[in-house]
Amino acid sequence: MAGHSKWANIKHKKAATDAKRGKVWTRLIKEITVAARMGGGDADTNPRLRLAMDKASDANMPKDNVVRATQRGAGNLDGASYEEVRYEGYGIDGAAIIVDCMTDNRIRTVAEVRHAFSKFGGNMGTEGSVAFMFKHCGQLLYAPGTDEDKLMEAALEAGAEDIISDEEGGLEVLTAPLDFSVVKTALEAAGFKAEMAEIIMKPATETVFEGENAIKMQKLLDALENLDDVQEIFSNAIIDA
Structure with missing residues (x-):
């Protein structure tokens, strides 16, 4: 399970890009709207919507914005169709x-x-x-210093596909896309808060x-x-x- 990861570099660049663009909320509103349209407005039964809502919370988006985007996606409000x-x-x-x-x-x-x-x-x-050249998967990144043995045990028990360590001591947990929310929730319950947690296209x-x-x-x-x-x-x- 050894490997190399540029997760810290990616995290830094992503944060810088989001701040520069100043359009984090706009992107999240689109994601919430489309997720609700495709899977319904109930986050408990729509993992994609739950993930988008979690991101909105992390970005300090007002709950009213989230509710409106969800209702628009579910067809209860008029608005642009993405x-x-x-x-x-x-x-x-x-x-x-x-x-x-x-x-x-x-x-x-x-x-x-x-x-x-x-x-x-x-x-x-x-x-x-x-x-x-890419694999569609869930990715959770943990900072150097995270207990690798305990994370590995909790991640594999939750259904993760792999755990990769990088040369700096950072850890990367990979999941199947459909298992992402379950694994993320289980790891948070076990005390492991990811620095980044997303469904991505990971290059081979x-x-x-x-x-x-x-x-x-x-x-x-x-x-x-x-x-x-x-x-x-x-x-x-x-x-x-």
Whole structure:
């Protein structure tokens, strides 16, 4: 179960990006709305909605906003109708990139994503062109100093698929997507609070970027992140700052 993880670097960059964009609540409202539309407005029976609500709580979103987004998704309030769309492409040196969006206008969104790719040295691919390089899974990250033996015991008992330790002592728990909420709840009950907990597309292999290529790759990722319709970006690129 040994391995290498850039979880601390990812956590830092994600927090910086969210703060810079200033659109955390907007993204969460879209996620709550779509989750409620797809799985109903009851968080107890809708794991995706529960996860979105947990994120909203962590982001200090007012409960009224959460309630309105849930009701809108469940069809009880009027509002924009968002749909999920995924784009795939290549960055610097062929690095794989997945761009998950929520949009009420596909034509606008694809034009903006394509423009960002082309302007910053990447190019869009066809559906499935890079997705095979990633695994859809739940990921929970724990800071160095966490008791590995106790976490491993609790995680495996809760149904986790794997526990990976990195060279800094950080721990990564991986789950099947449908088991994510159960494992997260069980680990919290056991006293383990994750630094980050999300359902992600995890790359099978990673490519480290340094120097000029690292700068170029970061500019491309930032350009994509800054698009209003973008919810999440996954890449096998690791930027060595």
